[in-house]
Amino acid sequence: MKSKILFILSLTVLLSGTANAATTSFFTGSEVATLVASGATSDTISSNGYLFTYTRDKLFTGGVSTAEPGRYVRVPWPDGVEAQAVTVGPVSKPQITISRVDGNVFDITAFTAKLLASSGGAGGAFEVVPLINGEDKYKDPVAFNATGYTNQIFSYGSPSTSLLTGADAYKFSLYVDFALTGLTLVDASTTPVPVPAALWLFGTGLIGLAGVIRKRKTT
Structure with missing residues (x-):
């Protein structure tokens, strides 16, 4: 799960960048x-x-x-x-x-x-x-x-x-x-490279899920 989250976050950061002028x-x-x-x-x-x-x-x-x-x-x-x-x-x-x-x-x-x-x-x-x-x-x-x-x-x-x-x-x-x-x-x-809204939501969801998993492991 951790590796998947890191992959999605990396992809999100790459796609959210602006093309260098x-x-x-x-x-x-x-x-x-x-x-x-x-x-x-x-x-x-x-x-x-x-x-x-x-x-x-x-x-x-x-x-x-x-x-x-x-x-x-x-x-x-x-x-x-x-x-x-x-x-x-x-x-x-x-x-x-x-x-x-x-x-x-x-x-x-x-x-x-x-x-x-x-x-x-x-x-x-x-x-x-x-x-x-x-x-x-x-x-x-x-x-x-x-x-x-x-x-x-x-x-x-x-x-x-x-x-x-x-x-x-x-x-x-x-x-x-x-x-x-x-x-x-x-x-x-x-021009800036647009990031699909679904990708942001998916990435945010994974971050939240990771937090829940960590919390369960510590309790």
């Missing part, structure tokens, strides 16, 4: 990236199950006709991922969009960003837009202070990132060039 950290220096798409003003790479789409000023020549088009990349992978303001072609501010290859939802629990130009005069904020099926999850972007000077670094974690949850894509933007140099992502698609 997969945590992925980027820009530790060991991540390999694969280019999956290249456009006139952006590129998309894949790494560890995630996609990064970032803007690049590829057609910029600085007004010199013989110059090699495109601006110099200051933060190459795997040190980070750099976003550049697009000044030639369809003009746009620097942006980085992160999503999963499988399209599942995920959370951003922490990130570190580096300014590649000064925002100290006018002030600035990293704007992060969580997306679900291409639609904004919130009415307004989630803002993080980015007022500083070139090469200044900003790091954010919990509870500041508490709104960066349950989306299938996140779009980062700023009005000056920047790079993400640290990133912690958590797969939010895992």
Whole structure:
């Protein structure tokens, strides 16, 4: 009887657990990236199950006709991922969009960003837009202070990132060039494993029965 009780209790504990969420950290220096798409003003790479789409000023020549088009990349992978303001072609501010290859939802629990130009005069904020099926999850972007000077670094974690949850894509933007140099992502698609009510009742009954047996043996 004792061995059966222990078996049921062990099974109950195993089934009542929650599937472990997969945590992925980027820009530790060991991540390999694969280019999956290249456009006139952006590129998309894949790494560890995630996609990064970032803007690049590829057609910029600085007004010199013989110059090699495109601006110099200051933060190459795997040190980070750099976003550049697009000044030639369809003009746009620097942006980085992160999503999963499988399209599942995920959370951003922490990130570190580096300014590649000064925002100290006018002030600035990293704007992060969580997306679900291409639609904004919130009415307004989630803002993080980015007022500083070139090469200044900003790091954010919990509870500041508490709104960066349950989306299938996140779009980062700023009005000056920047790079993400640290990133912690958590797969939010895992769900708790339900335990049938009958199993709990059965396990509870066995515990009670064991108590009765022990009591009889001692009397």
